[in-house]
Amino acid sequence: MKVVGLITEYNPFHNGHKYHIEEARRITGADYVIAVMSGNYVQRGAPAIINKYCRAEMALRNGVDLVLELPVCYATGSAEYFAHGAVSILNKLGVVDYLCFGSECGDLSLLQEAVDFLLHPPVDFDASIQAFLKLGQSYPAARQSALTQALQSADTNHSKEILSLLTEPNNILGIEYLKALHSFSSSIKPVTIQRISAHYHDKELSSKEKELYPGIISSATAIRHAIHGNASDEPDRLFDSVPANVFRILEVNMQKTYPIADEDFSLLIKYKLLSEDNSLLSSYFDISSDLADRIKNMADYGYSLSDLAEKLKSKNMTMTRINRALFHILLNIKSEFMDEYIASGYTSYARILGSKKESTALLRKIDSNGTIPVLTKVAKAKDRLSPLEIRMLSEDIFATHLYNHVVYEKYGTSIPNEFKHGLCII
Structure with missing residues (x-):
């Protein structure tokens, strides 16, 4: 049995992601594909445009066999933390032979x-x-x-x-994946695939077929822009940029559970900023004492979230760093907790979001070879995890409940909470 691991966001899933999965299988000869995927929040310091269970289903319908959740403390971290958090999971499963990632250069x-x-x-x-x-x-x-x-x-x-x-962003992530494999003395072999077609930051949907792939590949950034730009219409413009089964998921859920945007969290974040003093603010991950002071020294918060971030931005702090910091405050991700997680080996459990029915042999091998517990039900976690691991999982539970409340306030749709939501099985 050969297994290839992918580290992903799928925000949302598109043709480029499908190409990555297909190439990962082809190059490695893998029998199974495992994706470690960000949950309801992503690395640029923002909520995912559509919830993690929908995105897990998209992945499973397009070649992934098992989807595991990357804890939110790493999913919203810099490239180094994002990579180490995800690689630590793949490494401890005891079954992953290859890590396949995209890069702009394609030269391992x-x-x-x-x-x-x-x-x-x-x-x-x-x-x-x-x-x-x-x-x-x-x-x-x-x-x-x-x-x-x-x-x-x-x-x-x-x-x-x-x-x-x-x-280039994918090169940077790839370098961090390689550094993580080195730091864990992992036996997982790295493989890189050159990114084709759309650039990571492109904001316009692609319109021409590419010789290297039969479908149109647009960036996730462009797809999100298109979705937000046509929020009141059917997302017809997306049809050529995503697999047909992904389009159906997007079509069914449009204006029911998505799109979710940064500004939907604006009031929650500003309430949190108003309610805590400088010392509390500076205890959160990525919040320096200088940034905490600047937050509290602002006369008021009568701005949109993007304007607030722009006002907090400085020469030595990027906009992405500010956005991550604001979401770390909102989600109660503290520096001292991160230090403890890192000291304990980053991630010490694997939580399943979804799997294929045909993946029972893979799950049995993980159960036999893995060195960390694999969670299928949140309610049973307390019997399997240490207090430190429970705290990490609790951050994910809180973050998801908050996301679900925002969905309800925006669309009136109730998503089952983490104790009631079942796995995505196809």
Whole structure:
């Protein structure tokens, strides 16, 4: 039995994701595909456009055999935390042979060379980053400047290529996946597939078929823009950019459970900001004392959530970092808890969101080989998890209940809570 693991958001699922699954199977010869997927919140610091159970169904109907939930503390984290949280799950299942991820470059050896450089940087590398931070650069920009400086004097034949890698989001994630595999001394073999067609940040749907794939591949960003732009209409424009079975799920749920947007959480976030003092705010993950002070020093919160984030943004803090910070406050994700999770090996359980009926052999092998409990029912978690693991799971339960309440307030649709919602089985 060969198993390939994928780390995903599927926000929402589209033709590019289907291509990734098909190529992962083809290249690795895998019998089963496991996806570790973000739940109801995603890495850019935002709610998912449609809930995790719908997205799990999309994945299962398009080639994934088992969908596991990435805990919200990692799903809303930077690339490093996102990658380590997900890889730790795949590694502890005891059955995953390959990790297949998309990248803009499609060159595993070059990505690995970048990893080797980052794992063994020059002795003054951290000091160089700090120097650029003091000049007002954001952390990603400061790291890029420090890398440029270091690589100019490094003994490598690919300095320019490595620098170029770190300007593309999927390359950055891929590098973090490789670093995570290294840090866990994992036997999982990495495989990368070059991203084709639409760029990650493209905001317009693609309209031409590509030679490399028979369907139209639009970015998830473009698809979300199209959905929000046509929120009162049938999502016909999406038909060519998503598999037909995904289109049906989107069509059935339109204006019933989705689309969910950042602004739907605006009042909740502003209430939380008003109700806590500086010391409490600075206890949340990704909240510096300086950011906490700036939050409390604002005269009022009479802005949209996007305007509030823009006002909080500074030279050394990106908009994405601000958005993540605001959702960490809302979802009660604290720095001290994250430190404990990391010290315990990141993720210590695997929660199933959905699976195929034909995946019983895979589940039996996980049960036999895995080193972490696999959860199918939240109600039984207390009998299987440690107090620390229960706390992590409780963050997910709270985050999902909050998301479900927003869905109800917006559309009047009740989604069963985490104790009543069954697995997605197809």
